[in-house]
Amino acid sequence: MQVLITGANRGIGAALDNAFAARGVSVLGTARNDPKYLPLEVTDPASHSALAHRLDGQTIDTLVCNAGVYPDKGQTLDNGYPAEMWAHGFAVNVSGVFLTVQALLPNLLLSDKPRIAIISSQMASHARAPGGSYIYRASKAAVLNLGRNLATDLKPRGIAVGIYHPGWVRTDMGSSSADISVEEAAQGLKARFDELSLDKTGCFETWDGRAHPF
Numbered sequence: 001m002q003v004l005i006t007g008a009n010r011g012i013g014a015a016l017d018n019a020f021a022a023r024g025v026s027v028l029g030t031a032r033n034d035p036k037y038l039p040l041e042v043t044d045p046a047s048h049s050a051l052a053h054r055l056d057g058q059t060i061d062t063l064v065c066n067a068g069v070y071p072d073k074g075q076t077l078d079n080g081y082p083a084e085m086w087a088h089g090f091a092v093n094v095s096g097v098f099l100t101v102q103a104l105l106p107n108l109l110l111s112d113k114p115r116i117a118i119i120s121s122q123m124a125s126h127a128r129a130p131g132g133s134y135i136y137r138a139s140k141a142a143v144l145n146l147g148r149n150l151a152t153d154l155k156p157r158g159i160a161v162g163i164y165h166p167g168w169v170r171t172d173m174g175s176s177s178a179d180i181s182v183e184e185a186a187q188g189l190k191a192r193f194d195e196l197s198l199d200k201t202g203c204f205e206t207w208d209g210r211a212h213p214f
Helices: 011-022 045-054 083-108 134-157 182-195
Strands: 002-005 026-031 062-065 115-119 160-165 203-206
Touching: 002 011, 011 026, 011 182, 045 083, 062 083, 083 115, 083 134, 115 134, 115 182, 134 160, 134 203, 160 182
Parallel strands: 002 026, 002 062, 062 115, 115 160, 160 203
Antiparallel strands: none
């Protein structure tokens, strides 16, 4: 089995890398600027093409689209949220996921049981609207929608797609006051990926296996 994780050099991505490797799974990780990982700038189509060329003919059984940003912490409605911040947030969190899936689709189709796991957030849910964090919330809602539609289109091709809330995790993004450790989140997410199948494709679940309201 071979897994590819985007944004594997820190936070949840690094913990997932460790969780899979500890079980003897072959893991390919990507990062923007870390020589220990495969180079991938998720906003750059040329970078995706280079990765696809490098991995040509290699099977990917599970693709974990984890790379993401939370650019608008602390922004205010009156004078924050500049246009370039919106563009960057969506380029990483939404189109970056799509470009990754598109580039590595041939690798997934080589697998007997291909799966795509997209890390979204509970902040994507229309059922949660406490205000603020407009860019992050909107981009995570968009990638939830993207994942649901990919699930429809890829099911006939045998690829299952799941979308996941990783929990409020103690990372640079989640803050030190968050609920759970990256290790706990990674173990829960790995269990969710392992049980993902065509019967569950399009699911939106929490790290600990609960169905999340859309």
